[in-house]
Amino acid sequence: MINRRLQGLCFVLGLAFLLGGSVASRADSTLYEDLGGKEGLTKIVQYSVDNYMADPRIRDDLDNINLDRLRSRFFDQFCELTGGPCKYTGRDMAATHKGLHLTVAKFNAVVEDLQDAMDKVGISSRTQNRFLALLAPMKSAVVTQ
Template sequence: MKKSLMLIALCVGLAQPALASTATATTLYDKLGGKESIRAVMDDFVSRVAADPRIGDQFRNTNAIRLSALLTEQVCEATGGPCKYAGQDMKSAHAGMTITKAHFNALVEVLIASMQAKGVPFALQTDVLALLAPMHRDVITVK
C-alpha cells in the first residue's frame, strides 16, 4: 500500500527528492553509477515499455535505440550529470498523442521495474521519480 501511495504522490508531483547530505557532494548522477548505468536502465525500460500491454502500442513506431539514447541524456542531465538533453520538450514530444493518467502511471510502474531489475536502490528510485514526476503536466494529453 505504501508503494502505491508513493507512486501516486510522485505521479502528481507531490513528492520531493531526498536532500543530499552536505557531507557528500555526490550528485544523483554519481550515485546512480554514471551514464552507463543510466543507459542500462533506459535500455531495459524501452524494452519493457514496448512490450507492456497497457502502453506498448504507443511505442510501436518508435526507434528504440534513439529513444533510449534520448532518455539517457535526459536522466543524465536531470540528475546532475554532464549530458545535455537534445530532444524535444515534453509538451512537443507528446503533442497529438492520446496519453491518459493511467498511461503515465503504467509508464512509471515500468520505470520502477527497470530500476529494480538493474539494482537501483529504493531511495535512489524515489529521487529519480521525483525529478521526473513534474513532466506529467506536459505528457498527459487527455484530462
Template sequence: MRMLLLLLVLNLAACAQRAPHDDGLYQALGGRPGITRIVEGMLLNIAGDPRIVRHFAAVDIVRLRDKLVEQFCVEAGGPCTYSGASMEESHKGQQLTPSDFNALVENLQDAMDAQGVPVPAQNRLLARLAPMRGQVIGR
C-alpha cells in the same frame, strides 16, 4: 569607493548563485552506463507491456533511448546535455492518459529494481521526473 563596494557585492552575489554541483543521484544510478542500462530495461519492459506498447509502435527506439539517457542524466545531475524536443512537443497528439503515464513509471521502477538501484535513489529520480507528468498527459 562606492564602485569598489558595488563590484564586491556583485561578485559575492554571483558566487552565492553558483551552487556546488550535486551528482550524488547520478552516481547512485551508476553514472551514464547505469542510466543507459535502466533506460534500456525500461524500454524492454514497455515492449512487453500491452497497456502502453502501442504508443511506441512508430517510434525510433534507438533515438528514444539516446534522448531518455540524456534526459535522465541531466535530471540526475550528471554531466550531460539534453538535445531532444520539449516534453510537450514530443508527446503532441498522443493523448496520453494518467494510466499510460503510470504504466511507464512502473516499467521504469521495474528497470531500476532489476539494476539494483536503491529505493531512495529511485524516489529521487522519480521526484525529479514527476513534474513532466503535466507536460505529457492529454497532449
C-alpha cells in the same frame, strides 16, 4: 568583548554556510552516481524500453518509432536531470507528446516500468524516489487526456 563574540559568531555562521553548501551540492551531484553513472543509466534505459515494448498498456503507443533514438534521448534527459555530464538536445516534453492523447494510466505505466528497470539494476528505493521526484513535474506536459 563584544567584538570577540561577534567574531566567534561570524566564524560559526561562516563554517555552517560552507559546510551546508558543500553537503547540499554533493547531495545534488550524486544522484547520477547513485544511479550507477553512465553504465547504470544505460542499463536502466535499456531495461525500461524493453519493458515498454512488452507492456500491453503502452506498447501500441510506441509502435513504429525509432527505438535507438528514443533510448539515446532518454539517456541524455535522465543524465542531465540527475546532474550527470550530458546535455539533453531532444524536443520539449509537451511538443513531443502532444497529439498522443496520453492518459494518467499510461504515464503511471511508464513510471512502473522504469521502477522495475531500476529494481533489476539494484537501485535502492530511496534513490529511485529521488529520481522519480524529478520526473513527476513532467506529468502535466505528457498527460493530455
